[in-house]
Amino acid sequence: MPTIAVVTLSLTDFELGYDGIRFVGFDNYIELLGDRTFLISLGNTLTYTLIVTPLSVLIGLGAALLIEAEVRGRALFRTIYFLPVVSLLVAMATVWQYLLHPTIGPVNALLRFIGIAGPNWLGGSDTVLLSLALIGVWQAVGFNMVLFLAGLTAIPRELYAAAEVDRAATAWDRFWLVTWPMLGPTTLFVVTISVINAVKVFETVSTLTQGGPNRASEVLLWTIYQEGFVYLRVGYASAMTVVFLAILMALMMLQYRALDRRVHYT
Numbered sequence: 001m002p003t004i005a006v007v008t009l010s011l012t013d014f015e016l017g018y019d020g021i022r023f024v025g026f027d028n029y030i031e032l033l034g035d036r037t038f039l040i041s042l043g044n045t046l047t048y049t050l051i052v053t054p055l056s057v058l059i060g061l062g063a064a065l066l067i068e069a070e071v072r073g074r075a076l077f078r079t080i081y082f083l084p085v086v087s088l089l090v091a092m093a094t095v096w097q098y099l100l101h102p103t104i105g106p107v108n109a110l111l112r113f114i115g116i117a118g119p120n121w122l123g124g125s126d127t128v129l130l131s132l133a134l135i136g137v138w139q140a141v142g143f144n145m146v147l148f149l150a151g152l153t154a155i156p157r158e159l160y161a162a163a164e165v166d167r168a169a170t171a172w173d174r175f176w177l178v179t180w181p182m183l184g185p186t187t188l189f190v191v192t193i194s195v196i197n198a199v200k201v202f203e204t205v206s207t208l209t210q211g212g213p214n215r216a217s218e219v220l221l222w223t224i225y226q227e228g229f230v231y232l233r234v235g236y237a238s239a240m241t242v243v244f245l246a247i248l249m250a251l252m253m254l255q256y257r258a259l260d261r262r263v264h265y266t
Contacts, residue, residue, distance in 0.1 A: 003245075010238035017232055028239035038240065040215050041223040042247075044129055048219060049198040049251075051133040052140060056194050057187070059137065060144025065175075067145070068152045078149070082142040089139060093207040096135055097122065122208055125216040132204050132217055140197060144190050151186030155179065191255060199248055220244050 010028055014021045032038050067077050084092075099105050100121035108118030121131040159178045168174045202221040205211060211218040211226075224244065228237030 006238045006241050009235050010242045012235045014235040014238075015232050016228075016234055021235075024235070028236050029243070031236065032239060032243060037215065037218065037223060041211075041218040041220050044216070044218055045199060045201070045220045047129060048133050048136065048201055049195060051130070052136040052198040052201075053191065053194045055133075055137045056140035056144055056198075057190055060141045060190065061148050061183075061187075063141060063145040064148035064152060065179075068149060069171075078146075081145050084139045085142040085146075089203045090207050093204075096208065100131055123213060125214050128209055128213065128217045132201070132209065135204050135208075136198060136201060140194060144194060147186060147190050147193075148183065151183045152179070155182045188256075192252065195251055195255060196248065199244075199251070220247075 011023060011025060012021050013024050013027075063077075063081050067081075099107055102108055102118065102120040102123065105118075105121075107121070111118040119127045121127050155178065159182070160174055163174050163177045166177075168177050200221060201219050202225070205217055205219050205222045206225075209217040211222050220240070221244070224237050224240045227233045227240060
């Protein structure tokens with residue numbers, strides 16, 4: 001199995017292009033504890049995940065509710081929101097580079113129009129991770145919206161009628177009494193998928209920033225790629241991969257412990 005192969009390689013000093021392989025035990029993992037690049041990429045990945053996951057889930061839910069309530073133009077809005085999901089992010093990189101360009105980009109042009117000096121979004125250490133996170137939200141909202149639409153469709157209409165009888169007169173009351181509890185399984189699934197996709201961020205970093213500037217956008221998968229395919233340290237990259245998988249599993253377990261007990265299954 002690939003997982004067993006990765007774990008095995010993580011205990012060696014294997015390097016691509018070099019003869020011989022030596023068992024080093026946990027030396028690679030010990031080295032990770034003092035690897036500044038790895039620690040930076042770990043922190044950046046967690047920060048990125050904490051921004052992208054809640055925003056993409058909330059906006060995806062909001063878009064689904066709006067589309068479900070709007071009868072006219074529903075198919076059009078579904079298509080518009082879902083376009084980022086089917087678009088190649090590498091192809092969209094040129095568009096994002098233009099939009100966020102510090103001098104000719106429309107974003108900074110709009111900020112200048114209202115009297116605000118826009119930053120160098122992708123070239124500044126203070127703004128690059130936030131910029132990538134907003135692109136990640138843009139990419140994830142459409143997929144989350146489709147999942148929430150499926151969950152909304154599965155809610156029995158009779159429950160809304162019963163809620164109105166119980167004096168849930170406003171849409172807000174019906175949302176909290178019916179929609180939100182019945183969306184529990186869907187929400188748990190959406191949050192799980194959103195966390196996994198956020199932790200696995202790679203394409204935007206590889207295409208737009210390559211971990212810069214000053215490692216401000218260095219994330220775990222980019223660091224693993226650099227160690228394994230640029231510096232050819234496969235054993236060390238395998239140790240990073242094992243840690244990455246362990247972190248992902250820990251996040252999933254914490255998430256299920258926090259959310260699963262609040263989910264109402266039908």
